[in-house]
Amino acid sequence: MLHSKLPDIGTNIFSRMTALASECGAINLSQGFPDFPAPQALREAMARHAMHGHNQYAPLAGLPALRETLASQLVNDRGVDCDPDTEITVTPGATVAIYCAITACVHPGDEVIVLDPCYDSYEPAITLSGGRAVHVPLDAQTFTPDWDRIESAVNPKTRLIIVNSPHNPTGAVLSRHDLRCLETLATRHDLYVISDEVYEYLVYDDAAHHSVLQLEGLRERSFAVFSFGKTLGVTGWKTGYCVAPPALTSELRKIHQFVCFVAVTPVQQAIADFLHSLPGYPGQLAEDYQARRDRFCSALAGSRFRLRPAAGTYFQLLDYRDISDQPDTVLCETLARQHGVACVPVSVFSQSPDPEQRLLRFCFAKQDSQLEEAAQRLCRI
Ligand SMILES: Cc1ncc(COP(=O)(O)O)c(C=O)c1O
Structure with missing residues (x-):
């Protein structure tokens, strides 16, 4: 057995x-x-590329045209500059990006702070790397983080903290103040951060999405993870991406290379076409x-x-x-x-x-x- x-x-x-x-x-x-x-244009682009485009391996980091489009989107929508060659990696879904980022950070014996309730893919990846997930509850009414409580869970073994906003399953959204608290905590204790932002465009009542990429102290130590499944309504296409500084991206890609090597080519081409022609979508x-x-x-x-x-x-x-x-x-x-x-x-x-x-x-x-x-x-x- x-x-x-x-x-x-x-x-x-x-x-x-x-x-x-x-x-x-x-x-x-x-x-x-x-x-x-x-969107019809997206589905048509996928069919077109599968019929006439490339159906062979894409480059390991993702199609350059898609990564360039994503870099422009980050500038336009979040005011964030990043290098598509060294900081963006296209993955087969956010799940793979999260798995690779956790695997890149966590060594046997390390602890990782997760905030409960939390999405179910984090802990198994931590366990498989020999790490231990330390669960800190969010506030039971508002589902906001209690940063003092989180800080008291940090010890010399703590390597990483994982946050998710907008949050599955509660729908809560981290404020700019929360991200500042996270920045202070991560900097003070030298932690890496995985920020699961797959629902970044689904924020309501005129509120804004705040990304870890927008705060300098977080940018240099974070993997920010996104999903086209959520943003373009194609969860079955399992395609997402990770934005991280070059040194972190390089470690992430080493793992990505052997977990899956690449994301699906015609899907990447279709998304690149679609976002290029409809950047406001x-x-x-x-x-x-x-x-x-x-x-x-x-x-x-x-x-x-x-x-x-x-x-x-x-x-x-x-x-x-x-x-x-x-x-x-x-x-x-x-x-x-x-x-x-x-x-x-x-x-x-x-x-x-x-x-x-x-x-x-x-x-x-x-x-x-x-x-x-x-x-x-x-x-x-
Ligand atoms: C919070 C969260 N993170 C990650 C994912 C996984 O995204 P993907 O389907 O792109 O792997 C989901 C999907 O439901 C999710 O809700």
Whole structure:
């Protein structure tokens, strides 16, 4: 019997809830992917490049045309200068970028601070590198970091801290002040930072996304990770990228080379074409998603769920404390089987979930008809 390196890991909750949704015919608001088509020009470009373009390996770092387009986007949208040759690496999804960045930083015995609730791909990568994830909870009400508490978890073994904004599963967004606190902490204790910014363009109510790339003290020690799956609505294309200073990028690429070597060529060509001809597209996304969030929240106005509209991402949390005392994992199953709506329990994102917390995560990157029908079913509970 193979001695497992990840004995506690099973099938992830998103796949399990999606399978349950299809088993019982429930509306699937569990997994984070749009159920409406990606832009036609993007899909056409992909078909064109697969038919007529290059279908062989791209350069290891990613197609130069795409990296140059991304460098321009970073200047225009974030005011950040970076060298596409030495600081941008295109990867098969943000997951691979995160895996490579963690592998580059973490040596056996190192500790990595993660903020709970947190996305599920971080800890297994830390474990596989022989490191230990140290879980520090975010504030249970606002999901903001408690920087004093985080600092008290730092010790000489701490090598890295991972942050995620806009945040999956809570929809919370880090403020400029939070990033300054992170900068002070990381500089004082000489920590590396991985900043998972895959939902960077999904920030609502006229708030701004703040990137680690925008603060000098963070820029020099951070890997910032992005996903076209989220920004262009093509999660199945599994393509993302990582921006990091040259010395960090060079270590990341050594690992990327042997994890996957390259990202998919015609996908990169299609994205390069699309972003080159429509550079304003990502910046306009928030308006559409905010309208979806608002329609979903308004349709739930008559329900017994409590909610605070998500500040970012395409996830809306619903608090069911007035409806049930059951654990969220149990209620999720009941909702799918008996009420025909699949969602995700928030407790699975934490090592030690708050026993008082009664939260479910719903993805609102769905067509209006689905959101309306789901809300009607939820209102009947
Ligand atoms: C916070 C977060 N990080 C990373 C990813 C992975 O992105 P990708 O599909 O590009 O690997 C996801 C996907 O759901 C996510 O929610």
